[in-house]
Amino acid sequence: MIEIRNLSFNYEDSEETLKNINLSINKHEKVSIIGKSGCGKTTLLLLLAGIYKPTSGEIYINDKLLTNVRKETGIIFQSGGLFPWKTVYQNLSLAIKSNNSNITKTEMNEKIDNVLRELDIYEHKHKYLKELSGGQIQRVAIERILVMNVDLLLMDEPSSSLDALTKDAFQNTMLELYKKHDLTSIIITHDIEEAVYLGQKIIVMKDGYIHSIIDNEFYGDKDAKKTIQFYEKCIEVRKHLE
Structure with a gap:
């Protein structure tokens, strides 16, 4: 590897x-x-x-x-490497689009919902990062990696x-x-x-x-x-x- x-x-x-x-x-x-x-x-x-x-x-x-x-290759920094002025959903959708510009909105939403449920953070989908705890922000950082298929x-x-x-x-x-x-x-x-x-x-x-x-x-x-x-x-x- x-x-x-x-x-x-x-x-x-x-x-x-x-x-x-x-x-x-x-x-x-x-x-x-x-x-x-x-x-x-x-x-x-x-x-x-x-x-x-x-x-x-x-x-x-x-x-x-x-x-x-x-x-x-996905990378997670101490701060999570996310955009704090955007919501959880917006951060994840940007990651997906950067990796696959041809994905449909339906496919993207399904992918985001799946990883949010996998990490038990679905209820925070439309929250801004400033509304989340440090642990939740790191979960979003992990989710951002998972949706990119690294x-x-x-x-x-x-x-x-x-x-x-x-x-x-x-x-x-x-x-x-x-x-x-x-x-x-x-x-x-x-x-x-x-x-x-x-x-x-x-x-x-x-x-x-x-x-x-x-x-x-x-x-x-x-x-x-x-x-x-x-x-x-x-x-x-x-x-x-x-």
Whole structure:
């Protein structure tokens, strides 16, 4: 699915932010990327989205060289990346039209209604984003991705502004969607427990490098979250961050 070869990147008039990154991610794999602020993890995500272009090296997605933004790639930022002055329906309809300009209004409405019901937010269809909670806004951001029929989901700390209970609900919603839609997904996070819960593979970044790649047997295991083994895995990840 994703092949990164000898990737380096630097912002104009600055030192290298990413240094000789090599990484393979399988189709349908769920990956967590964790690291301290400034380690380059968000920059890597923006390169995978096609928003930035490498200084050197190459990114291949589905065996094709990435040269531009792919319409099959969806990205969720901390803020949701939505238009706050528009309603839930308007945000979703814009996403659909940008991906399929030939869709009929009937088809579009049916698609929107289906995802709104799937994420239990149908009653907020005609509300403006300012009327929604942080958790609801992130659900709308997820819905925006689902209506676009993407095969790759990139998330930049999507739960960082949520309280503990809302964060748990968000994580469980993501797991349900992973199972139903079977996307390839990459989540950037500072939260070690979230990285372990949502990643089949955990990538630890330091100073622009991939420091380590950790296989994770606790991905999506809700029952394991309260066990000593789960917290031992979190401690293992923490040691790689030090």
